[in-house]
Amino acid sequence: MIMESSKYLYQSNISGLMPHQELSYEDKKKLENLSKLSKLFIERVRPTKTEILNINKYSSELIDRLKKVLPENVEITLAGSTAHGTQVKGSSDIDIFMLFPRSSNERAMEEEAIKLSKNIVREKEGEKYEIKYAEHPYLKLINESKNITADIVPAFKIGNAKELITAVDRTPLHNKFIASHLSKEMKDDVRLLKYFLKMNKIYGAESKTHSFSGYECEILVYFYGSFPNTIMGLSNIKLPLVIDVKNRKFLEDDSRTEYIKRLNSNFIIIDPTDPNRNVAASTSPDSLAKIILISRRLLSNPTEYNLLGMHGKSSFRSIREMLKNYNLSIYAISINVSKEIHEDTLWPQIIKLENQLSSEFLKFGFNPIISLDGIERNKAYLSFIFEKTTKSINLLKGPEVFINGGAEKFYEKHRELGEVFIRGYNLYAIEKSKLHTPIEVLNELNINGKIKIKDMKEGSEIKIFTEKNIPKEMDSIILKNFIDKTTL
Amino acid sequence: MIMESSKYLYQSNISGLMPHQELSYEDKKKLENLSKLSKLFIERVRPTKTEILNINKYSSELIDRLKKVLPENVEITLAGSTAHGTQVKGSSDIDIFMLFPRSSNERAMEEEAIKLSKNIVREKEGEKYEIKYAEHPYLKLINESKNITADIVPAFKIGNAKELITAVDRTPLHNKFIASHLSKEMKDDVRLLKYFLKMNKIYGAESKTHSFSGYECEILVYFYGSFPNTIMGLSNIKLPLVIDVKNRKFLEDDSRTEYIKRLNSNFIIIDPTDPNRNVAASTSPDSLAKIILISRRLLSNPTEYNLLGMHGKSSFRSIREMLKNYNLSIYAISINVSKEIHEDTLWPQIIKLENQLSSEFLKFGFNPIISLDGIERNKAYLSFIFEKTTKSINLLKGPEVFINGGAEKFYEKHRELGEVFIRGYNLYAIEKSKLHTPIEVLNELNINGKIKIKDMKEGSEIKIFTEKNIPKEMDSIILKNFIDKTTL
Incomplete structure (x- = not known):
């Protein structure tokens, strides 16, 4: 069956897909099936x-x-x-x-x-x-x-x-654009897209989720024409991608390169109301990766199960069991924060601290497998999961030799402490570790007063936990974060 | 003092340095000092x-x-x-x-x-x-x-x-070119360059050293004009670099890009007798990195000590002491090879095996800090030094999500065995390790008969050693290799 509606016509040999050209029979079939599922679902997501x-x-x-x-x-x-x-x-x-x-x-x-x-x-x-x-x-x-x-x-x-x-x-300005450009059907499709992303935990542009904003969903549905089309477009994304919403086209070559440089991103949705604004600016690589993955899955298998993102192993084990199962270690910290602080103000601080700690761990050779974060009831939580290990040496990657001075400095700094050698164009050094476990890194930092966030509750202190002394309520918060992260 | 000799005039804002333009006062001073040292040394390296x-x-x-x-x-x-x-x-x-x-x-x-x-x-x-x-x-x-x-x-x-x-x-053809293009002084300077590289263990283009050939030394001195100039040129190398020896210039822009593509390297010395030949083809990144490092050092401090590359710690400890000092593990193998085999035939086999084993180790989460190789008296040796560790899990880096199919395959393959999650644009999986130490990896491979080289002695077997049972003569071969590698 050849579908007549122009809604399902695409151009297929560029990043993403554009409404204008013929689709393959298989792709049409997929869109048709997803379209059927959408029709069933729209009643669930449209307010009465x-x-x-x-x-x-x-x-x-x-x-x-x-x-x-x-x-x-x-x-x-x-x-x-x-x-x-x-x-x-x-x-x-x-x-x-x-x-x-x-x-x-x-x-x-x-x-x-x-x-x-x-x-x-x-x-x-x-x-x-x-x-x-x-x-x-x-x-x-x-x-x-x-x-x-x-x-x-x-x-x-x-x-x-x-x-x-x-x-x-x-x-x-956004308000005006949506009012004059989105049809009633498109609005229903935006609802579906938002719901799909919400159920898969990548809806919202705030600091915590770094995912897709409501406006971004509206713009995507407008650009691709419908919910099924958006899903197909997303499932085909290749970076770099610059979407020119106003002119309903993908930018290519020089104009694309210019935007990539100017807006400093390789995933850009140009705001139709402002060419200097990337609607996807706060969409993280993780969220983009996830939307591609779940779009592809939904398209090839358009079921309620896939629309609702029900891929988590229904797991009731505790974080302790999980750690034991894989022989992992966990290190967690909790911070009391000022009562008045809004999450939007707190999240950037938590994420900054999370990155700082991750790089401190890395500096001493401990590479967290997963780091998790959470804010609940005036407390911020961070946890880092490692393979159970004790380090006796550090393998330090030094600079490439090409920059005059950098390589020499590294060599001079490390030659007395250990062995320096070349691998590829980089210097490397082996040195004895001063800190043998991640908890020693945390303690060392804490002593130096390096761990802090601006909006910590006055007079309170940062608490450090290992799996031996994590309180029960923290255990369940961490487990929830872990399950969220590993539910694909 | 302004030096008059055209030998010391350079062009300085491009990769490497070319004889034609003025140098800074400091650079002239450096060349002058190195020139003095060269004059003293030439008597040592010129045959009687x-x-x-x-x-x-x-x-x-x-x-x-x-x-x-x-x-x-x-x-x-x-x-x-x-x-x-x-x-x-x-x-x-x-x-x-x-x-x-x-x-x-x-x-x-x-x-x-x-x-x-x-x-x-x-x-x-x-x-x-x-x-x-x-x-x-x-x-x-x-x-x-x-x-x-x-x-x-x-x-x-x-x-x-x-x-x-x-x-x-x-x-x-090379013979002819050198005879007609190199002055008596240049020939002495080639001797100095060869000696300098020899003492620093990066002379020779054969499979073992992957360093600088005699002809390459001759061409470099011809191109830069003298030993001190060559040292300054080398110390300023930035990649990509394409040296057009015949026309005595560095290639830039399109013509450079063309050579880089055609000869598949970003460090190219075009043979003046054959534009399709890269004189530096067998020069490895490690050797190039080292020549840059030691040239810079010699230039800023032109001493006998630096010319002779006497930077190794004069160490008489055994490999066992070294391992104990850093709490490292070593795994070594020895292979009896056919008596008639020439090193040039054997080396590529050894290096291929070394790379194969390294990637097998990596597959199971063991990253060798250093791998060492040697051939002595009809035996080939390989050794791999690790931080002492026992692995209970594997952290597997999966594909980026953009390729339709790849990410899905990875997800399906690993979701039952462990946890799959997204980091950046990649999928990752945590799984329980089947092999807990590098020796288990070696044993597993050996059983499957995957460890082999073409020119093994018939009827002999590959022997695997840990630090507990490494024979004394092997100990000293490994130590020598280790010292060579860490002498910068």
């Missing part, structure tokens, strides 16, 4: 009419309240998935932007915005609020009885990207 | 007049004898360092080429050449011979009382490189 009605009603109400407290020259805009109509069932959150005149002083605008938006919170009616910090501080209004939260975010009113001050100011 | 007289007399005699036995249409040419006048004191060897007409059948020519050259050996006068195998078989005449050896090598008579059949046929 009542849910949409309620959320729209509540957001209108909040906007009305804001209108009463804000000066006349501040424009109020509904943004995000609620405005776009791309929210997934049961997770409807409201984003409201207050657009201040471009002429305002930034700090003064921020202060006024928070002060004024506090005025709309009706605590007697069960509404609470928190102040959060993104590029501008904003107010998060929480209505627990309605199970709705609303972010009330200040920004500058701008006509186009050239007037941009901070990233958040771009959001109304 | 008597030595040269004797060698020339003996080579003339051998040529006369050959003339009497060879047909008239075979041309006889003296080649190599004796012909070039670039031999180092005390190591004067003779290379004589018998140039057969291009029309001869190759095998017939080889047979005749060996048969006829045997006729010139005067065993009664204490001369012996061996048949050696290079591209053509050749006769090595040994005169122990005179302490001279002479290689009598057959080749085809050709006018230029286009008529070339085998590499050895090119030698007379």
